Amino acid sequence: MEKPIFTLFLILSFLLAILSTTIAHHPPRSPTKHNKQPSSFIQSSCGATRYPPLCYQSLSGFGSKIGRSHRQLALTALAVSLSKARSTARFVSRIKNAKGIKHREFEAVKDCIDTMSDGVDQLTRSFEELANLGYTNGEDFMWHMNNVQTWVSTALTDESTCVDGLSDGHTKGGKVKGVVQKRVNSVAQLTSNALALVNRFVSRYKFAKLQV
Numbered sequence: 021m022e023k024p025i026f027t028l029f030l031i032l033s034f035l036l037a038i039l040s041t042t043i044a045h046h047p048p049r050s051p052t053k054h055n056k057q058p059s060s061f062i063q064s065s066c067g068a069t070r071y072p073p074l075c076y077q078s079l080s081g082f083g084s085k086i087g088r089s090h091r092q093l094a095l096t097a098l099a100v101s102l103s104k105a106r107s108t109a110r111f112v113s114r115i116k117n118a119k120g121i122k123h124r125e126f127e128a129v130k131d132c133i134d135t136m137s138d139g140v141d142q143l144t145r146s147f148e149e150l151a152n153l154g155y156t157n158g159e160d161f162m163w164h165m166n167n168v169q170t171w172v173s174t175a176l177t178d179e180s181t182c183v184d185g186l187s188d189g190h191t192k193g194g195k196v197k198g199v200v201q202k203r204v205n206s207v208a209q210l211t212s213n214a215l216a217l218v219n220r221f222v223s224r225y226k227f228a229k230l231q232v
Contacts, residue, residue, distance in 0.1 A: 058083030065093055069216040071209045078210060090221040095150050097214035098172070102143040104210050105175070108203045109136040112182075118196050125196050132182035132200060136207075139178035143211070146171040150218070165222050172215045179208035 059080055066075035078100050079086065079093070086092045115121075116129045146168045153164055182204045186197045 058087055061088045062086060062093065065090070065217065065220065066213070068220050069213040071213055074209055075213040075217075078213070090217075090224055091150070091153070094214065094217040094221045095147070097210075097217045098143060098147045098150060101175075101207065101210040101214045102140070102147055105136065105140050105143055105179075105207045108207050109133070109140050111203055112136055112200055115196055115200060121196050128185050129196060129200060131185050132204065135178040135182045135185075136204065139175040139182075139207075139211075142171040142175035142178065146175070146218075161225065162222075165218070165225075168218055169215070169222065172211065172218055176208060176211045176215060179204055179211060183208060 062079050062083060063076050066072045066079070069075045075097070079096055082096050086096055112129060113133050116126060116133065121129070149164055149168050149171070153161070183201055186201050186204075
């Protein structure tokens with residue numbers, strides 16, 4: 021059993037790497053008449069998020085992959101958030117050694133590195149869980165989706181903890197603090213949107229089950 025599971029993990033990691041590369045090198049494009057329907061679907065779905073313009077801007081370029089699938093929309097939102105979280109975690113790890121950084125800033129950034137690392141882990145687990153969901157139904161579906169919701173929520177808490185730690189009075193005025201705050205806050209907004217779309221996917225599933 022270990023070999024198939026390990027193989028599946030490698031496949032998921034490979035797919036995530038491809039999607040992350042696409043996100044990094046191919047920014048979202050303006051909608052055309054060829055992707056008008058997916059674009060409209062994404063825009064209306066993003067209305068359920070806390071940051072609709074950011075949601076649409078970050079996902080509209082993947083309309084052909086998303087189609088009108090709520091599951092694919094949530095999965096893509098998680099991939100976008102995870103890609104940004106990973107790059108931000110690497111950035112924060114490097115900037116702690118910036119020349120002239122204050123001691124209190126250094127300590128706050130070091131704590132932020134730990135929470136961001138955990139956030140990346142939580143988002144990775146969420147992405148893999150949703151990607152591996154397949155055609156699971158009923159109680160199994162809800163068990164897997166509860167895992168996804170819990171892990172994405174935990175990642176959002178990690179990111180918020182980092183921002184709050186850099187916002188206290190002890191680190192006020194530091195240049196490094198401001199740069200890191202801006203980066204991490206951007207990740208938190210993407211994660212918040214991803215969580216909202218995951219919740220929307222779950223809600224639509226529950227509603228569909230009630231109609232049966």
